[in-house]
Amino acid sequence: MACEKDLPKLPLPPLQQTMDKYLAAVRPLVDDKDYERTKSLVDEFRKSGGVGERLQAILKERERTTENYVTEWWSNNFLSARDSVVINLSPGFTFPKEDFSNKLDQIRFSARLLHNTANFRDMIDNDELSIDRVGDSPMSMYQYKLFLCGSRIPRPKIDVYFVAPKGEAKHVVVVHNNQFYSLDVYGTDGKPLNEPEIAAQLLKIVQSSDAEEPPVGVLTSENRSVWAKEREVLSQDPQNKENLYLLDSCIVVLCLDKPCPPPTQRPSVDESPIDSVTARQTLHGDGIQYNSLNRWFEKPNQFTVSENGHIGVCYEHSPAEAPTIGRLWDYVLAHKNDYKSIEIAASNLPAPKKIKWNLKASSLEAIEKAKQRLQRDINAVEVKLFEFQGYGKDFIKSQKLSPDAWFQISLQLAFYRLHGHVAAPYETATVRKFKLGRSDSIRSASIPTLEFVKAMSKSYTSQAERHNLMREAISYHSKLTKEAMNGQGIDRHLFALKCASQEAGMDLPAVFADPTHKYFFDCKLSTSQVPMPYRCWTLFGPMVTDGYGICYNQLPDRVLYCLTTDDTNPITDAGHFAAVLKKSLNDMQLLATTSKL
Numbered sequence: 001m002a003c004e005k006d007l008p009k010l011p012l013p014p015l016q017q018t019m020d021k022y023l024a025a026v027r028p029l030v031d032d033k034d035y036e037r038t039k040s041l042v043d044e045f046r047k048s049g050g051v052g053e054r055l056q057a058i059l060k061e062r063e064r065t066t067e068n069y070v071t072e073w074w075s076n077n078f079l080s081a082r083d084s085v086v087i088n089l090s091p092g093f094t095f096p097k098e099d100f101s102n103k104l105d106q107i108r109f110s111a112r113l114l115h116n117t118a119n120f121r122d123m124i125d126n127d128e129l130s131i132d133r134v135g136d137s138p139m140s141m142y143q144y145k146l147f148l149c150g151s152r153i154p155r156p157k158i159d160v161y162f163v164a165p166k167g168e169a170k171h172v173v174v175v176h177n178n179q180f181y182s183l184d185v186y187g188t189d190g191k192p193l194n195e196p197e198i199a200a201q202l203l204k205i206v207q208s209s210d211a212e213e214p215p216v217g218v219l220t221s222e223n224r225s226v227w228a229k230e231r232e233v234l235s236q237d238p239q240n241k242e243n244l245y246l247l248d249s250c251i252v253v254l255c256l257d258k259p260c261p262p263p264t265q266r267p268s269v270d271e272s273p274i275d276s277v278t279a280r281q282t283l284h285g286d287g288i289q290y291n292s293l294n295r296w297f298e299k300p301n302q303f304t305v306s307e308n309g310h311i312g313v314c315y316e317h318s319p320a321e322a323p324t325i326g327r328l329w330d331y332v333l334a335h336k337n338d339y340k341s342i343e344i345a346a347s348n349l350p351a352p353k354k355i356k357w358n359l360k361a362s363s364l365e366a367i368e369k370a371k372q373r374l375q376r377d378i379n380a381v382e383v384k385l386f387e388f389q390g391y392g393k394d395f396i397k398s399q400k401l402s403p404d405a406w407f408q409i410s411l412q413l414a415f416y417r418l419h420g421h422v423a424a425p426y427e428t429a430t431v432r433k434f435k436l437g438r439s440d441s442i443r444s445a446s447i448p449t450l451e452f453v454k455a456m457s458k459s460y461t462s463q464a465e466r467h468n469l470m471r472e473a474i475s476y477h478s479k480l481t482k483e484a485m486n487g488q489g490i491d492r493h494l495f496a497l498k499c500a501s502q503e504a505g506m507d508l509p510a511v512f513a514d515p516t517h518k519y520f521f522d523c524k525l526s527t528s529q530v531p532m533p534y535r536c537w538t539l540f541g542p543m544v545t546d547g548y549g550i551c552y553n554q555l556p557d558r559v560l561y562c563l564t565t566d567d568t569n570p571i572t573d574a575g576h577f578a579a580v581l582k583k584s585l586n587d588m589q590l591l592a593t594t595s596k597l
Contacts, residue, residue, distance in 0.1 A: 092282030200347035268575030282312035440489035467595035
């Protein structure tokens with residue numbers, strides 16, 4: 001945290017600049033009639049002495065008096081969402097599949113995972129982590145203080161995020177057979193237990209749990225207001241209230257899962273079906289007949305380790321972005337070697353404490369309803385992981401172009417080929433070079449992108465022309481990326497203007513009630529890049545029912561990406577999109593290598 005106080009504040013962009021950029025961003029998405037209506041509303045909003053200037057003045061004062069003019073509102077945006085966090089809000093992250101020889105390997109791997117997590121927690125608490133940087137600029141590290149020993153807690157209208165006092169939590173919560181155990185991972189000397197000691201404690205849990213108790217954890221998958229009501233009922237019992245605090249304050253949750261099912265569908269082109277199983281395991285548990293009830297979905301780090309080696313994390317999104325929490329996952333993966341050599345000896349430590357619930361008839365009924373609702377949500381989402389092996393970021397860099405921008409333009413090309421228009425996009429951009437910085441958005445649906453994807457469908461356009469248009473689209477996206485990372489994006493500024501109008505008690509400005517504005521934020525391509533040096537995927541559900549959730553990891557010689565769609569919508573299909581994306585990526589490589597011949 002050494003540089004934290006010296007970080008600059010997130011700048012407030014000029015109103016006219018943001019509105020100009022907004023018009024440029026919506027232009028390729030709508031027809032002439034809708035655009036002219038939107039332009040008229042924008043011009044009215046930003047006129048001298050108008051509503052826009054009054055709201056901008058509120059933001060200027062907020063910029064002056066707070067460390068970050070948008071972060072509190074943006075965090076509340078997460079916490080006020082009432083949908084279930086499962087699939088909709090909480091991403092999954094896959095570890096490479098492990099080859100477990102027997103059930104004890106599940107214990108050994110988990111012991112090393114917990115030991116490494118405790119070490120990482122100590123580095124955070126002792127301010128020993130090196131500072132993240134983008135280029136030469138230090139990045140905000142405050143998110144590291146939130147994602148261990150913390151939890152999202154439901155409330156009727158807006159949830160709260162709780163973090164246990166520094167150093168208080170000495171325990172993790174282990175879930176096995178839908179039951180919960182509090183396991184201390186620190187000894188009386190204040191240091192983490194060694195791996196054989198943790199493994200012995202985990203073995204006690206596995207040998208003692210009974211599969212017949214009601215799965216209380218499924219309540220955390222409910223609509224947030226429904227879960228808030230049920231949590232209040234549980235909390236009326238003193239034992240239950242203590243149980244909930246153990247879960248809220250624990251360092252992480254570890255789910256010791258049953259074996260995952262084998263792949264049951266014919267794989268799509270370039271799909272990695274085994275990894276798709278891991279993905280479903282991390283995102284939602286793959287169904288109530290498998291591991292979806294063996295969960296507590298409130299935690300920023302809920303590790304899932306199955307008996308047959310499918311491993312990953314489900315993380316509640318409100319306190320931090322994946323690249324930040326991903327540093328913990330990277331640490332765990334980097335220190336997992338030789339876990340099979342861990343000896344599991346007899347332990348004289350007190351057995352982990354079983355968390356026992358006192359449940360009323362109404363809670364049992366709520367659990368049954370939650371089970372059925374969760375299963376419906378799981379049935380409605382398609383989750384597939386793909387590995388494009390044609391080339392990776394090294395080839396793109398050889399063309400002196402941004403690998404991220406290249407892939408974003410390839411997504412728009414694939415979408416255009418499938419649906420006949422470019423998509424309203426969302427790509428996460430970090431703004432952590434500023435105090436309390438979180439994220440903004442990059443918009444790949446630009447006029448240069450539209451001109452390129454149209455040219456790819458016109459037979460009379462030469463390869464040289466297509467190549468020039470491709471480079472222009474990629475370069476323009478790179479420009480937007482730099483602007484967003486430097487605090488000059490448009491999404492968070494528009495969001496803050498809207499929040500300011502609500503906080504001031506104003507009627508919603510017409511520009512925000514415009515159908516174009518809703519269409520702009522109904523992102524059919526909801527995307528993010530989470531770079532990792534391992535064969536790992538991050539995944540999340542689609543933002544809208546007729547859209548795609550796409551997260552990618554660009555390696556030197558290949559691209560790993562996840563595709564999620566609403567399986568009840570016939571318009572979108574992960575396999576079809578992957579096939580067209582493969583063609584688009586190959587066509588773009590062909591343009592780069594042959595257009596000058």
